[in-house]
Structures are given as C-alpha cells and as structure tokens.
Amino acid sequence: MPRIAQETVEQIAAASDIVAVVGSYFPLKRAGTEYRAICPFHQEKTPSFFVSPAKQSYYCHGCGAGGSVFQFLMQYENIDFPEAVRRLAARAGISIIEEEISAEEETRQNLRKRLLRLHFETSAWFHRHLLRAKAAAHARGYLKSRGINIETAKRWQIGFAPNSWDALVRWATGEKFAKEELVESGLVKLQEEGNPRSRIYDRFRDRLMFPIHNDIGEVIAFSGRILDPQAPGGKYVNSPETPLFTKGNVLFGLHQSKRFIANARQAVVLEGQLDLITAFEAGIQNVVAPQGTALTERHAALLHRFADSVILFFDADPAGERAAERALEILFGGGFQVRIGEMPSGEDPDSMIRKFGAEAFRDRVNAAEDFFDFQINRKLSAAESNTTAGRVGFARKMSHFISLVPDLVLRDTLISRLAVRLRIPRDTLQQMVRAPARPAEGTPLTDDVATRQLSMPRHDLSVICKSALLDRELLQQIRRQPWNSIVKSIPGTELLSKIFESGLDPGDPASVAGFFASLPTSEASMLSHILANKELNEEMGLLFWMRLAAAELQRRKRQIEAILRLSSEDPAIQEQATQELKEILDLQSCFTDISRLSSPAQ
Ligand SMILES: [Zn+2]
Numbered sequence: 001m002p003r004i005a006q007e008t009v010e011q012i013a014a015a016s017d018i019v020a021v022v023g024s025y026f027p028l029k030r031a032g033t034e035y036r037a038i039c040p041f042h043q044e045k046t047p048s049f050f051v052s053p054a055k056q057s058y059y060c061h062g063c064g065a066g067g068s069v070f071q072f073l074m075q076y077e078n079i080d081f082p083e084a085v086r087r088l089a090a091r092a093g094i095s096i097i098e099e100e101i102s103a104e105e106e107t108r109q110n111l112r113k114r115l116l117r118l119h120f121e122t123s124a125w126f127h128r129h130l131l132r133a134k135a136a137a138h139a140r141g142y143l144k145s146r147g148i149n150i151e152t153a154k155r156w157q158i159g160f161a162p163n164s165w166d167a168l169v170r171w172a173t174g175e176k177f178a179k180e181e182l183v184e185s186g187l188v189k190l191q192e193e194g195n196p197r198s199r200i201y202d203r204f205r206d207r208l209m210f211p212i213h214n215d216i217g218e219v220i221a222f223s224g225r226i227l228d229p230q231a232p233g234g235k236y237v238n239s240p241e242t243p244l245f246t247k248g249n250v251l252f253g254l255h256q257s258k259r260f261i262a263n264a265r266q267a268v269v270l271e272g273q274l275d276l277i278t279a280f281e282a283g284i285q286n287v288v289a290p291q292g293t294a295l296t297e298r299h300a301a302l303l304h305r306f307a308d309s310v311i312l313f314f315d316a317d318p319a320g321e322r323a324a325e326r327a328l329e330i331l332f333g334g335g336f337q338v339r340i341g342e343m344p345s346g347e348d349p350d351s352m353i354r355k356f357g358a359e360a361f362r363d364r365v366n367a368a369e370d371f372f373d374f375q376i377n378r379k380l381s382a383a384e385s386n387t388t389a390g391r392v393g394f395a396r397k398m399s400h401f402i403s404l405v406p407d408l409v410l411r412d413t414l415i416s417r418l419a420v421r422l423r424i425p426r427d428t429l430q431q432m433v434r435a436p437a438r439p440a441e442g443t444p445l446t447d448d449v450a451t452r453q454l455s456m457p458r459h460d461l462s463v464i465c466k467s468a469l470l471d472r473e474l475l476q477q478i479r480r481q482p483w484n485s486i487v488k489s490i491p492g493t494e495l496l497s498k499i500f501e502s503g504l505d506p507g508d509p510a511s512v513a514g515f516f517a518s519l520p521t522s523e524a525s526m527l528s529h530i531l532a533n534k535e536l537n538e539e540m541g542l543l544f545w546m547r548l549a550a551a552e553l554q555r556r557k558r559q560i561e562a563i564l565r566l567s568s569e570d571p572a573i574q575e576q577a578t579q580e581l582k583e584i585l586d587l588q589s590c591f592t593d594i595s596r597l598s599s600p601a602q
Contacts, residue, residue, distance in 0.1 A: 014510030015092035066528035068516030126159025163206035217255040221245035248296035260285035282358035300334035309337040332404035341368035399432035467541020
C-alpha cells in the first residue's frame with residue numbers, strides 16, 4: 001500500500017473541523033466551550049460524549065472512547081486509518097498525495113477502479129431487469145414466494161440476469177467497458193479458457209442475482225441463484241476470484257449489519273444469503289454469512305473488528321456438525337466466545353421466520369447457549385456421563401477447543417468450569433489442554449478503545465503531557481533540553497517521548513490533529529482523556545517536568561555514589577563511575593531551574 005504523506009494528513013486535519021464532522025453523523029449540543037451528545041460507542045441515557053473544538057478531539061467519560069477526527073471516523077465507521085484519511089479528504093475536496101507509487105501499483109489501482117465501476121453499474125442493470133423486464137416475471141414470482149417484497153429487493157439491490165448468452169456482454173460493451181475488463185471481472189467467460197482472443201459470453205444466465213459487497217459497501221462480486229430447477233449448473237453460481245473478490249475474505253451482509261454487530265459486540269453467523277436477508281428484514285440485524293465458503297480465519301479477523309462473541313446455528317445432521325467443527329476451531333482460535341443456537345429439524349432461519357415469524361427465530365437467538373454448556377447439556381450422553389471413562393473421553397474432546405483459546409485467563413476459567421461440571425480433577429483436564437496456541441495468522445491484536453480500560457500514566461506524567469500539548473513555549477523549552485536522557489529510564493513515558501520527538505506545534509490545531517492521527521487508537525484515546533481531564537492543571541507542567549528530571553538525575557547520582565563506595569578497590573569501575581557522575585552533573589546543568597523548582601525548602 002502506498003503511504004499517505006504526513007503533510008497531506010495535516011492538511012486534511014486542518015480542513016476537517018471535528019465538530020462539523022461529528023455533527024454530520026448525529027446532533028451535538030453546545031455545552032460551554034465544548035459540545036456533547038449521547039455516546040455512539042456505548043449504551044447510555046445521559047450524554048457523556050464530548051467534542052472539543054479547541055483541542056480538535058473527542059472523549060467519552062462513560063466508555064473511554066476518544067481521539068481526533070481520524071479516530072472518530074475509524075471507530076464510528078469501523079474503518080482503518082488510510083480509509084478514514086481518504087474519506088475526510090474526499091469530504092474536504094483535497095486530493096491525496098500518496099508516496100512512492102509504482103507504475104505497476106498504478107495499473108493495479110486503475111484496474112480496480114474500473115472493475116468497481118463495472119460491478120456497480122452491472123448491479124444496477126441486473127436490478128432494473130428484475131424490477132421491469134417482462135422476462136423476469138418468474139424471478140419476481142420466486143421472490144414473492146420467499147416473502148421478499150420490492151422494498152427489500154431494493155435495499156439489497158437484488159437483480160435478475162437475463163436468460164441470454166450475451167445480453168450483459170452487449171450492454172457492457174455499449175457502456176465502453178473493454179473486453180479485458182469484462183474477463184477480469186468474472187462477469188463473462190472466455191469460450192476457450194485461457195485464450196484471450198476467443199469469444200466471451202455471460203457467466204450468469206436466468207438467475208436471481210445477489211450483489212456481494214465488501215464491508216464498506218462496494219459491490220465486488222455476485223452470487224446467482226438458479227430459477228429453473230431443470231437448468232444445468234449449481235444452485236448458486238458465484239463470481240470467481242478476481243482482483244476485487246477473494247472468497248474467504250468476504251462476509252455477506254456485513255456492510256448493512258456492521259453497525260448492529262458493533263453495537264451488540266455479537267454476530268449471528270448464518271449460512272445463506274436468503275437466511276441473512278430474511279433475518280435482517282425481520283429485525284435480527286447483527287447477522288453475517290460467509291460468502292460461498294466455510295468460515296475462514298480471514299472472516300474471523302474481519303469479524304473481530306466488530307464483535308467479541310458469535311452465535312452459530314448448527315445443522316443437526318453429521319455433515320453440518322463436521323462443518324461446524326472447523327468453524328469452531330477458527331472462532332476459538334480467534335478469541336471469540338461462541339454460543340450455539342438450535343433450529344427445529346428441517347428448518348433454516350429463512351423458512352422458520354416465514355412459517356413461525358420473527359419472534360420465533362429471535363427466541364432461538366436469545367436461547368443460544370455457551371458452546372461448552374451446549375455440549376454438556378446436549379451432547380454428553382447419559383451413558384458417557386455415568387462413567388468416569390466416559391466423562392474423561394468427553395473432556396478430551398472439549399480440551400481440544402479450550403487449547404485453541406488464546407486468552408490464558410479465559411482458558412483457565414473454562415478448565416475450572418468444565419472440571420466441575422464433568423466431575424473430573426482439574427489437573428487432569430489441565431494436562432489435556434495443550435500449551436497456548438499462537439494467535440492465528442492475520443488475526444489483529446484488538447486495540448479497541450470502547451471496550452478496554454485505559455491505564456492512564458501517573459499524575460505528574462499526565463500533567464506534563466497535557467501542558468506539552470497546550471503550551472508551545474514549554475514544549476520548545478523541553479525540546480531544547482536533553483529530554484531523552486531523562487525519560488529513557490522512566491517507565492510510562494512512551495507517550496511523552498512521542499510528543500517531544502514529534503514535529504507537533506501546540507498552537508496549530510491541524511498539527512495537533514496530525515499528531516493524534518499518528519498514534520495508535522489506544523494512545524490517541526488516552527491523550528484525549530488527559531486533555532479533557534480538568535483535574536490536571538496544565539500550568540503545573542513546567543514544575544512537574546523539572547521535578548521529574550531532578551528526581552531522576554538524583555536517583556542515578558545516588559546509584560553511582562553507592563557504586564563508588566562499594567567498589568573503592570577497583571580502579572576500572574571507579575573510573576567509569578566517575579565518568580558517569582560527571583555526565584549526570586552535565587545533565588543537571590541543562591536543567592538550570594532544577595534546584596529552585598524541585599526543593600524550594602532547602
Ligand atoms: Zn461512550
């Protein structure tokens with residue numbers, strides 16, 4: 001990925017007033033010099049979410065969310081930093097300067113843009129056919145029979161691919177899409193595979209078309225459902241892998257459901273697109289479906305941006321259980337809590353909602369049990385349960401899943417609970433559980449401010465942070481001092497060091513926002529809380545800084561003096577210690593005000 005130039009980030013920060021940006025998502029109420037609202041990141045009745053125009057940052061007293069305009073967008077839209085920068089740039093009409101873009105990269109990006117355009121327009125074209133074409137009457141009839149009305153078809157942009165070998169080819173060619181682009185998109189096939197000069201024909205014919213979106217809502221592929229049961233080909237035909245679409249990366253419906261999943265921190269994983277659409281329309285909206293494949297580690301990583309727990313619905317047959325097994329391994333390995341829901345036999349969520357109504361399905365969702373409880377309650381047979389050997393055998397199966405859980409505390413809890421419930425010694429179970437599995441490749445370390453407690457730097461460090469961010473003169477003074485030799489051995493000063501070594505200018509809001517943007521989410525959040533904390537008196541910054549330096553230098557001096565006393569016989573050590581002592585005295589002279597500020601009483 002090309003990097004976005006830091007100047008560009010600052011330029012975008014300067015053009016993106018945080019009050020205007022946040023205010024474009026939900027109304028803000030003025031409260032003194034700040035603005036407040038009900039926090040969008042946690043459930044609350046009285047507003048504890050504040051936006052400060054002066055500091056160009058936001059923070060929530062309730063859940064700890066906070067940061068600059070970039071972090072707000074990242075958190076609210078669940079997008080990454082480059083994407084947040086791009087969206088704010090688009091909003092401000094700034095073109096992004098991306099560094100070091102190779103010719104190859106440019107070609108790739110241009111192709112991507114063209115393919116997105118093609119998918120977007122094709123989706124609309126399929127949709128128009130479904131709504132208007134005479135030849136689509138059976139497709140409309142089918143949707144009706146599945147209880148899907150026009151509104152729903154519009155919301156999910158459901159379409160119809162005409163029963164023709166070249167309807168799409170002719171239309172797309174008329175829209176000036178090149179043959180190579182059509183082939184790359186997977187919407188058409190080459191008559192002779194691998195021969196780019198052979199004729200092309202439509203991949204999807206006489207099918208109900210579901211556009212597949214990525215999580216930010218771009219159409220990147222299609223899934224076509226058969227309408228004539230006699231027709232050749234599978235029940236579903238999906239787009240092949242293309243520069244836009246990798247099967248194991250996409251969760252169907254996520255672009256619509258992500259806000260609901262993020263609110264609940266929980267996702268219901270369903271099997272098919274129709275299940276998902278029916279459930280979503282019936283009001284069970286925190287749903288996703290793996291697209292055209294079993295659940296993958298990439299899916300788990302994607303889902304982890306929004307959810308901590310997952311509800312799976314087992315198909316009651318052995319094949320369904322085997323498929324679920326792999327999904328369980330992936331979910332446990334990804335650090336999810338897993339609950340299991342049950343369907344009446346022969347029903348899927350779609351058929352169940354249509355027959356028994358949304359409430360019946362919602363009850364099933366709510367009744368979903370923790371995976372281990374479910375196993376013990378439903379899968380442990382009476383015969384197994386009655387013998388120690390039976391229970392130990394069962395425990396062995398369960399220990400496989402526990403050993404996948406990356407969180408050690410959670411593993412320990414699970415082991416204890418299971419040992420009690422299975423009436424076997426805890427140590428026995430402990431031994432069955434293997435050493436901790438490493439987190440799966442591609443599983444991001446969660447850095448989610450809304451759900452994690454922040455550990456604030458100690459009081460004096462927080463005050464210095466706050467002052468350095470607000471007081472240009474103080475920051476300049478510290479930067480002229482050999483500050484690194486002071487903070488390098490004081491724990492908890494990482495954020496402070498970042499402020500000192502940055503190019504940050506406290507008087508310039510864009511520069512402050514640019515600095516915020518350079519921080520990981522957790523640090524940006526911490527800093528916005530420090531800024532917002534009225535108990536931290538920024539006027540004390542200089543005093544605290546000088547005291548910190550004095551105390552640190554004093555500590556080192558005592559250490560060296562002790563060495564000198566203890567090793568008076570060894571000339572080499574003596575010499576080194578004397579040298580170090582001299583360095584400390586030099587440092588002390590750099591902090592000229594130390595004696596006056598640190599010990600006024602002496
Ligand atoms: Zn909050």
